[in-house]
Amino acid sequence: MTKRVISAMRATGGVHVGNYYGAIIQFQQLQALSNECFYFVADLHALTEVAGVIDIDSVSVEVAKHYLACLLGPPNSILYRQSDVPEVSQMAVLLGNIVSLGRLRTCTTFKDRVRNRGLAEGEVSYGLLGYPVLMSADILSVRADCVPVGQDQIQHVEMTRDFARAFNRTFGRDVFTIPEVNLQDAVRVPGIDGSEKMGKSDGNTIRLLDDPESVRSKILGIPTQAEPGGDMTKGTRALYKLMELCSPKEIYEQYVERYQRQDGKFFGEMKRRLAEDVVALLQPIQDRYRVLRDDEVREVLASGSRTVRQIAAEVLDDMCSAIGLTSGNRGV
Numbered sequence: 111m112t113k114r115v116i117s118a119m120r121a122t123g124g125v126h127v128g129n130y131y132g133a134i135i136q137f138q139q140l141q142a143l144s145n146e147c148f149y150f151v152a153d154l155h156a157l158t159e160v161a162g163v164i165d166i167d168s169v170s171v172e173v174a175k176h177y178l179a180c181l182l183g184p185p186n187s188i189l190y191r192q193s194d195v196p197e198v199s200q201m202a203v204l205l206g207n208i209v210s211l212g213r214l215r216t217c218t219t220f221k222d223r224v225r226n227r228g229l230a231e232g233e234v235s236y237g238l239l240g241y242p243v244l245m246s247a248d249i250l251s252v253r254a255d256c257v258p259v260g261q262d263q264i265q266h267v268e269m270t271r272d273f274a275r276a277f278n279r280t281f282g283r284d285v286f287t288i289p290e291v292n293l294q295d296a297v298r299v300p301g302i303d304g305s306e307k308m309g310k311s312d313g314n315t316i317r318l319l320d321d322p323e324s325v326r327s328k329i330l331g332i333p334t335q336a337e338p339g340g341d342m343t344k345g346t347r348a349l350y351k352l353m354e355l356c357s358p359k360e361i362y363e364q365y366v367e368r369y370q371r372q373d374g375k376f377f378g379e380m381k382r383r384l385a386e387d388v389v390a391l392l393q394p395i396q397d398r399y400r401v402l403r404d405d406e407v408r409e410v411l412a413s414g415s416r417t418v419r420q421i422a423a424e425v426l427d428d429m430c431s432a433i434g435l436t437s438g439n440r441g442v
């Protein structure tokens with residue numbers, strides 16, 4: 111049975127190999143199964159990450175180009191930009207009334223972000239605390255029944271299910287479909303500095319648009335141990351994980367076996383091999399990316415948002431009439 115799937119990437123720029131293996135490949139698989147997929151550029155969510163003004167519009171187009179270059183988009187999936195569907199923000203406001211602060215404060219991603227940024231309680235923005243409410247509105251606005259997420263996002267989808275049930279119960283109507291968590295094999299792609307997660311803000315990424323020379327020099331720079339044997343250092347583990355993801359299985363297995371045999375110093379050779387595999391992986395994505403024009407990408411997003419607005423406007427109408435908000439001016 112086909113499902114209505116929704117997921118997103120934030121408009122924070124610099125889409126990387128971590129996003130590719132952690133998200134994009136799953137999006138491609140769900141699209142290939144003929145599901146009705148909605149993939150959006152989360153520009154409003156990105157606002158919790160940026161201090162000051164960034165060119166959110168051009169970053170959004172850049173993220174949309176990455177979707178298209180990875181073969182996600184029309185006619186198989188709907189691509190749109192979050193802020194182009196104002197109904198989502200309106201729904202988030204309405205949902206805000208059935209969500210308790212206590213519940214939002216228990217959110218692990220919220221606690222992590224507050225800790226990582228060294229914020230005191232009084233310095234936390236509502237945007238950061240309310241992130242799961244906006245995410246719930248994203249999901250509920252298209253009545254999605256399947257939300258592919260990694261382990262770290264399960265809590266957000268569980269909150270969405272609870273908010274949807276609470277709304278239906280409070281207003282005595284089944285306005286919302288209760289979405290299912292679709293737990294993906296949680297691939298966590300390490301950074302080229304050996305840290306556990308490749309991430310934009312950590313400066314440890316291989317971007318999908320990196321040229322071959324940058325890819326080679328980044329991979330050659332992975333801080334591996336002097337020679338194989340014993341427990342792997344973080345950097346060596348990262349090298350192996352990247353090779354497991356990006357190189358053919360038999361090549362990866364050869365290097366695993368050579369590590370076990372302590373077959374001399376081969377990390378330089380292994381890195382050169384991995385670099386060529388990554389260059390080959392990125393080449394077709396970059397070729398497709400380069401021929402995309404900004405105006406055609408904007409049109410794809412605009413057309414997607416028109417479709418989503420129609421769906422979201424109906425859901426918002428149902429919400430408003432359940433609550434008793436019937437001004438008659440909406441959708442003008």
Ligand code: AMP
Pocket residue numbers: 118119120121122128129130131132133260297298299300307308309
């Ligand atoms: P973002 O928009 O930056 O939050 O990320 C988009 C998607 O990429 C999310 O589903 C993330 O979980 C995933 N992602 C980001 N970095 C990594 C990583 N290093 N390993 C695996 N998945 C990642």
